[in-house]
Amino acid sequence: MAAMSQQPASGAGAPVPVEIVVDGVSKRYGPVQALVDIKLRIAAGEFVTLIGPSGCGKTTLLKTIGGLVAADAGRVQIGDRVVSRPTRQCAMVFQDFALLPWATVQRNVEFGLLLQGAPPADRAQRARRYIKRVGLGGFEDAYPSQLSGGMQQRVGLARALAVNPQVLLMDEPFASIDEQTRRLFQDDLLALWSEERKTVVLVTHSMEEAIYLSDRVVVLSPRPGRVHTTLDVPLPRPRELSEVRGSGDFARLVDDLWKILRKLQ
Amino acid sequence: MDTSAPETGQGRTTLIAVGGLLIAWEIVGRLGVSLFVPPVSQIAVVWWTLVRDATIPRAAAGSLLSLVKGFVPAVVLGVSIGLAMGRFASVRYVLAGPINTLMSAPLSALVPVLIALFGLRDTVVAATVFMFSFFVIVVNTETGVRGTDRSLIEMARMFGASEAGLFWRIYLPAALPALMLGVRLGVIQAVKGMVVGEMLISLVGLGERLVYYGNTFLITHLYAVIGSVLIIALAAAQLTQALDRALVRWK
Numbered sequence: 001m002a003a004m005s006q007q008p009a010s011g012a013g014a015p016v017p018v019e020i021v022v023d024g025v026s027k028r029y030g031p032v033q034a035l036v037d038i039k040l041r042i043a044a045g046e047f048v049t050l051i052g053p054s055g056c057g058k059t060t061l062l063k064t065i066g067g068l069v070a071a072d073a074g075r076v077q078i079g080d081r082v083v084s085r086p087t088r089q090c091a092m093v094f095q096d097f098a099l100l101p102w103a104t105v106q107r108n109v110e111f112g113l114l115l116q117g118a119p120p121a122d123r124a125q126r127a128r129r130y131i132k133r134v135g136l137g138g139f140e141d142a143y144p145s146q147l148s149g150g151m152q153q154r155v156g157l158a159r160a161l162a163v164n165p166q167v168l169l170m171d172e173p174f175a176s177i178d179e180q181t182r183r184l185f186q187d188d189l190l191a192l193w194s195e196e197r198k199t200v201v202l203v204t205h206s207m208e209e210a211i212y213l214s215d216r217v218v219v220l221s222p223r224p225g226r227v228h229t230t231l232d233v234p235l236p237r238p239r240e241l242s243e244v245r246g247s248g249d250f251a252r253l254v255d256d257l258w259k260i261l262r263k264l265q
Numbered sequence: 266m267d268t269s270a271p272e273t274g275q276g277r278t279t280l281i282a283v284g285g286l287l288i289a290w291e292i293v294g295r296l297g298v299s300l301f302v303p304p305v306s307q308i309a310v311v312w313w314t315l316v317r318d319a320t321i322p323r324a325a326a327g328s329l330l331s332l333v334k335g336f337v338p339a340v341v342l343g344v345s346i347g348l349a350m351g352r353f354a355s356v357r358y359v360l361a362g363p364i365n366t367l368m369s370a371p372l373s374a375l376v377p378v379l380i381a382l383f384g385l386r387d388t389v390v391a392a393t394v395f396m397f398s399f400f401v402i403v404v405n406t407e408t409g410v411r412g413t414d415r416s417l418i419e420m421a422r423m424f425g426a427s428e429a430g431l432f433w434r435i436y437l438p439a440a441l442p443a444l445m446l447g448v449r450l451g452v453i454q455a456v457k458g459m460v461v462g463e464m465l466i467s468l469v470g471l472g473e474r475l476v477y478y479g480n481t482f483l484i485t486h487l488y489a490v491i492g493s494v495l496i497i498a499l500a501a502a503q504l505t506q507a508l509d510r511a512l513v514r515w516k
Contacts, residue, residue, distance in 0.1 A: 066423060086423045098420035102438045102515045115424040115434070143515050163424065 015166045017045035017199050018089065020065060024074030027060055033224035034060045037074065040218060040227060045197040049204055049214040051257070053264050057225025058203045059171055065201060066090045066169050078167060088116060091160035095172040097152045099144040105131060105155050106140040112163040130158040135188060150181035154188075161192070168193075170202040174209065186213060187240035194238055207261065211235070211253045212245060219257070221264050229260050303485045312489035320474070321493050328459055328470035329497065331387055335394025336455040340448060343402030347444070350403070351410020352436060368400035372458075376466055387469055390462035397458025398451035405447025409440030442516060445509040452505045456498040471497075 022040040026033075034057040042048045050058040063069040065076050067086040076083040078090070091112065099108050109127040118126070131140055134154040144152050153173055160168060174182045190213065193200060204210055210217045214233050221228040233253060235244055244250050287305050294304030315321045350357045350364075375396060383389040413436055421435050463472020471494055478487040 068419060068423060086425055088425065090423070092420070092423045094416055094420060096416050098414070098416040100417065100435075100438070102441070102513075111421075111434075112424040115421065115426050115430055145515070 015164055015198075017197050018079035018166045019044045020167065020199060020201070021077040022061070022065065022074070023077065025061070025064055025071045025076060026073040027057070027064065027069065027071055035064070035071075036224040036226050038225070038227055042199060042201065042216075045199055047193065047200045047202070047213060047215045049202045049210040049217045050220060051204055051207070051210045051217055051261070052220035052225070052228070053222050053261070055225075056220040056222040056264075058220050061220070061225070062092075062169050062171055062201060062203050065167075066092055068092075088163065089165060090167040090169055091163050091165035093153070093156050093160050093168070093170040093173045095175050097144070097149075097156045099152055099155055099159075101144055104141050104143055105136060105147070108144065108155050109158045109162050112159050116163060126162050127158070130162040131155075133161070133192065134158040148181070150177045150185055153177060153185065157189070157192075161196070166198060168198045168200045170200065172203050172205065175205065182209075189213070190238065190240040207254050207257045208245075211250060211257060212239060217257060219260050219264070228264065231257060231260070300482075301484055303488065308485055308488045308492065311485045312492055315486065315489055321471075321490065324471045324474050324490075325493060325497065327387065328390075328463060328472070331390035331462070331470065332394055332455055332459045332497075332501070334388075335391035335458065336398055336452060339395045339399040339402060339451060339455065343399045343447070343451065344406050344444060347403040347406025347447070348410055348432075348437070348440065351407040351440065352432065357407070364400060364403055368404065372396055373461065373465065380466060385467055387467065389466050390459060390469065390472075393462030393466065394455045394458040397461070398455035401454055402444075402447040402451040405450065406440060406444045409443025409447075410436050412443065413439040442513050445505075445513055449502065449505045449509060452501045453498065456494070456501055460494060 020040075020042040022038050022042075025035055025038040027035040038061060050061060052058050060069055064071050065078070065083065067076075067083045067090070070084070078087075081087070081089070100111060103111070106124070106127055109131055110123045113123040113126060128140065131137060134157050136151060136154050136158065139147065139151070144155065147155070156173070174185060177185065186209065202210075202213060211233055217231040217233060218227060219229045219231065220226065231253070235247075235249060235253070236242070290302070291305045294302050294307070312321070346356075346360065346364075350360055372393075376393075379389050379392050379396070383392050417435050417439065418431060421431055426434065459470075460472050460475070463470045464476050467473075468476060471490055474490045475487065475494075478484075478490060
């Protein structure tokens with residue numbers, strides 16, 4: 001019997017979700033103490049949202065988990081590996097989409113696989129598959145400038161999923177997308193997530209979004225950024241197929257979150 | 266599709282404007298207002314004579330060779346140095362001073378230096394072409410690299426891009442539109458450099474013919490050669506523009 005590998009293969013097969021442990025992470029930018037002694041444990045396959053007022057360091061924390069930002073103190077562990085730089089375990093979805101304007105949708109979705117050295121045939125096939133899964137089948141040859149914001153972010157999501165990461169990091173992915181598109185997109189994200197259980201860390205400003213999507217909401221307080229509260233979201237899943245948004249429980253949880261955030265403003 | 270319609274419209278307007286100008290010139294020429302305004306038809310006839318007796322082709326061949334010998338190195342070196350300056354602050358600190366100084370210096374002032382370096386041979390024309398076109402290519406390429414979207418760099422790093430990967434897959438394509446603008450501006454400068462070099466320094470090629478016909482008051486011949494220089498300049502501009510369109514299709 002082969003031992004279970006935590007290395008995500010760049011080929012087919014769903015990777016095993018992994019736990020993320022943030023252990024005493026601090027980060028300072030010049031005179032600004034962005035993060036102080038952050039301790040956080042995110043279970044394998046859990047969907048966690050980071051929320052907090054501007055300047056609470058939530059994006060910095062996300063980038064530290066991804067290995068893009070080096071912590072001054074403390075460490076991040078994903079599975080059994082200590083994070084020191086970006087690795088194949090994580091993929092990120094960016095607020096401004098970060099699509100290559102000179103490349104087609106197909107090429108953009110292939111880009112992560114290309115940088116990770118996947119063979120061309122495999123690349124093309126995986127990209128086509130994920131373009132379809134995010135609902136953009138038929139747009140393979142379009143350029144980003146020809147797509148709406150929502151569609152561009154779907155390309156960003158397909159690019160992240162195509163490399164088959166164990167952890168999906170999302171930095172305010174829906175912030176620049178209009179409300180109706182956002183709701184549909186959130187439902188599609190939940191459907192995709194239920195098929196490919198990945199550990200997801202999402203940064204957002206939206207309380208509704210945090211409650212609707214997450215298993216747990218982590219509230220950060222600003223200057224310096226600390227973990228203020230953690231709020232469990234015991235709403236049933238799959239939420240995308242039900243009327244969760246209209247339920248009293250949903251409203252109550254959003255209200256609880258607001259009461260916490262209001263004190264932090 | 267939707268961009269082609271206004272473009273042909275624009276092309277037609279340009280054609281009408283140029284045609285109108287030529288007709289006006291012809292009329293003024295025929296009225297005999299000045300010795301210095303011969304009719305366009307007469308210039309065309311002289312031009313054709315000079316083409317058939319190989320005067321213009323021989324001169325143009327020499328000029329074009331100098332243009333290529335100066336412009337190709339200017340593009341290769343200009344793009345390389347511009348990329349390095351855009352990517353590495355240390356290179357920028359070292360080269361920004363000299364390059365900005367030379368770029369704003371009146372290049373004709375450097376003519377004696379060029380003569381000292383290259384003598385009065387054809388090479389000096391290539392050197393002038395290089396001097397005229399090099400800097401605008403460097404500066405535009407550098408600007409293009411420095412304007413690279415930070416989030417694209419972060420995205421590529423997140424997927425594990427190496428330094429080389431970042432360079433080839435992000436910085437270079439991101440810089441391409443500005444780089445190509447530099448090449449397009451550079452080629453126009455290069456034609457100027459060619460004429461300046463041939464007229465002021467070396468007395469070869471089309472520049473030599475310009476000086477000769479000017480000094481001997483063969484005004485119609487002079488205009489025929491000026492016309493040839495304009496054709497070269499237009500052709501060079503069109504060629505680089507076509508290259509730009511082919512490389513930067515996504516814009």
